[in-house]
Amino acid sequence: MKTSLNSLLLLTVTCLTLTAQAQVPFERILNAADEPQNWLTYNGGYKSQRFSLLDQINADNVSDLELKWVLQNQVFGAWQSNPLVVDGVMYLTERPNSVIAVDAITGRVFWKYRHVNDERALVCCGANNRGVAILGNTVFMGTLDAHLIALDRVNGELLWKQEVGDVARAYSVTMAPLVVKDKVIVGVGGGEFGIRGYVAAYEADTGELAWKTYTIPGPGEPGHDSWEGDDWEHGGAPVWITGSYDPELNQTYWGVGNPGPDWNAGQRPGDNLYSDSVLALDADTGELEWYFQFTPNDAYDYDSVQVPLLADIEWQGEARKVMLWANRNGYFYVLDRTDGEFLLGEPYVRVNWSSGLDENGRPIPTPQPEGMPTFPGNQGGTNWYPPSFSPRTGLFYFSAWEDYATIYRAEESEYVPGRAFLGGGFSVLAPAPGAPTIGIGRTNPINNWTNEVGFGSLKAMDPQTGEAVWEYNQFDVSDSGMLTTASDLLITGGREGYFHVLDARDGELLYYKNLGGQIVMAPVTFMVDGIQYVSIISGNSLFTFALKD
C-alpha cells in the first residue's frame, strides 16, 4: 500500500516536472529572441548574433555583480564548451565528451553522461568539445571519435548513437550540432590529417542520415577542377564550428577549414574549393546554393571556421540580408547572404600575404620570401571565437590578434590515412632568438612571451565601412567570444583570465574581475525567477554572476 502511494506521488511529481519543463520544439528555437531568459542554441539564435534582449544588468549596476556559483571541471585542458540554458536547466559538455545537466540557479548537477571515445580518436589541437544542441526532449553531442549521440534531456539516458565519420582516418566532431526543423546537422574535423570534409544531417528522432554534402567536390561536380590528380581525396576542408540558418531562404551557412596539407600549397595546385570558404546549403537537402572562397590555395592554415553571423540591416542605404565575417586571413567581409555577393572586404590587422582584394573579393596574393614573416600568423587575425553583433549599435565585435606573425616552412608530405598531413611547419616571429612565443592556448600564469610577440585587440567593427569604431587592447592575445545585451553591455574575457564588461557603444571599461584561467569561449546570459545571470568559463571552472541580492 505504502509502495503504491509512493509510486503515485512519484508519478505526480514527474508529471508536474514535465509540465514545468516544456519541450523545445523547432518553433521555440526559430523564435529564440522571444525568450531571452533562455540560451537555446550555440550562438544564441539562428542568426548567431549572441545578442541578448536581457537588460537587468546595465552600465549603472554592473559593479554590483557578484559570484553566485562555480562549477569545477574534473578534466584539465582548454574548456571551450558553450552552455545552453532551457527553463532553468543548463546543459554543457566537459572534455572529452561528457554532458552535464546543471541547475542554473545553484550550479548543482542533475545528471552526467559520459561517452567513452574509441582509443583511435585523433584531433590536432586538444580534446575539445564546444557544446550540445537541443530539440524536443533530446540533447545532441558530437564526439571525438566522430559519432553523434542523442540523450534524453530529462535523465541523460542514451537514445541513439550514429557514426558520422571513420575514426581510423582521423575524422572527429568537436562542434556543437545545429538543429534545423527535424534534423541535426554536424560537420567533421580532421583538417590536419588529410580527411575529405563534409556537412551531414541526421533525423533527430532516429539518427538516420538525411543528407551529406562534401566540402570538396568529387569528379564531375562543379569545382572539382580546382584540384589536381587525387589531391581532392585527402584535401582537408573540415567543418568544426556551428553554422547559422536563415528560415526565409531556408539556407544553412557553414565555414570551411583549411586545405591539406596545411602549409605546402604548391603540393595541391588550384583554388582547392571549397576550403577556406563559406557554403550556403539547403536546410532540407544539403544542396549547395552558393559559396564564397576567402583564401584560394591557402598556404597559411587560414581556416574559415568563423561563425557565419547574419544580420538584416540597412547597408549603405539599402535594406540587405548580409553576412558579417572577420576571417582568420586578416580581412573583414560583408557578403549578401541571399547569393553570396561580395559587398565589402577590408584588412583589420596587418596583412602581408595579400596586397588587397579585387572587385569580387578575391585576394591578390603577395607570398613572402622564404624565411620572412607572414602577417597574420598561423592562428590568424582571429579564429573560431564567436563574434557578436548588436542591432542597437550596429557594430560587429570580435577578438583579433595584433602584431602576430609566423615564418612558414613548406615541405612535401605524403598522405597516410589517419596520420598528420601538414606539409611543413612554422615558427612564430619572436623579438629575441629562442624567446617564448604564443601557443595555441595558455598554460602558464606568467606571460613570458609578452605583447612583443602579439597582443589582443577587441574590435568594434562598423559593417558599413569595414573600419573599427573603437578597439580595446589587451596585453596578451584573446580567444574569447563576445556577448552583447540590450543594455549596451559587451561582455567578454581573455587568455589572461580577466572577465571584463565594456560599454558596447564606446569601449569604456565598466567592470573587470580576475577569474584566473584562460577564457576560451564566449559568455552566455539567461534569466531564472526574474534574475539575470551571466556564465563564463575561465580555466577549468564555469563562473556564474548576477547582481547582489
Add this chain to the structure above:
Amino acid sequence: MKYATQKRSNWCQRQLLFVIFLFLAPALLQAQEVSDHQYSSEAIQAGLAIYSRECALCHGPQGDLVSGINLRLGQFRTASSDEDLRQVISNGAAQGQMPAFNFRDEELSGVIAYIRAGFDPDGVAVRIGDPERGKVLFEGKGECALCHRVNGVGPRTAPDLSSIGILRTPTNLQLNLIDPAAALLPINRPVRLVTRNEETIVGRRLNEDTYTIQLIDSQERLRSLIKSELVTYEVSERSSKQPTNLTNDEVADLVGYLLTLRGVE
C-alpha cells in the same frame, strides 16, 4: 590604450631589426670567420667529413650510439670544454674503448666544430672554453656576480643563473654577452614606474597583463602594481648590462662556465 599603441611602434622597430638580423646572420657568419668566438663554416664542413669517416662507426650518425654520450646534444661523460674534447680525442678514453686519434690540429678543430654545431653543417659552433677560468671571470673581472645569483649566492635583481646551462644554448649565452639587447628575453626587460604618491620604482619585469604588472625592484622586493594607478610606466628596450669587454678567449671560458650551471641535481 595609449600604452599599447606606444609599445607597438617600438616593437615594430625592434622586430624589423630582428628580421634584418635573421637575414644578415648567414652573411655575418661568413664575415666572422676571423672571429675567435666561433668556428668557421669551413671548419664545420670539414668536421662533417672527418666525423663520418672516423667517428660515426662507433658514435653513430647522430652521435648517440655510445651509452651516456650524445655528441650532437653536447652530452659527454667527462669533457666539458673544447680543450677537454681535444684531450679525449687525442689521448683516447675509457680504458681504450675510445681509441686515441692522431689528427692534425685543423682536423681536430673541425671535428669539435661539427659537434658544437649540433651536427648541422650549416649551423653555428660556439667556442667553449675552460669552466674553471670562466668561474673566476664570472666572479671577478666579468662583473657578472654583481647582479646575478648562482646557487644561493649573489643578488636577485638580475635573473638567477643557477640553471642557465640547461635553459640556454651556447649560441644564446654568447649572444647575451656580446649583444645583450638582442638576446634579452622580453619578459626580463628593466622597467621604471612612478606611482601617484611620487615613488619611483626601478626593477625587472616578472609578469604583466592588461591591468597589472609584477616586478622585482632594486631592493629585491616583489611588487605588484595596477597600471591605471601609475603616473609613468616605462619598459626599457635595453638590457641592464653593457656588451662585454672581455676578450674572445675569456668569453669562451665564461660560456664554458655558464654551461656547467645545471641547477639542483
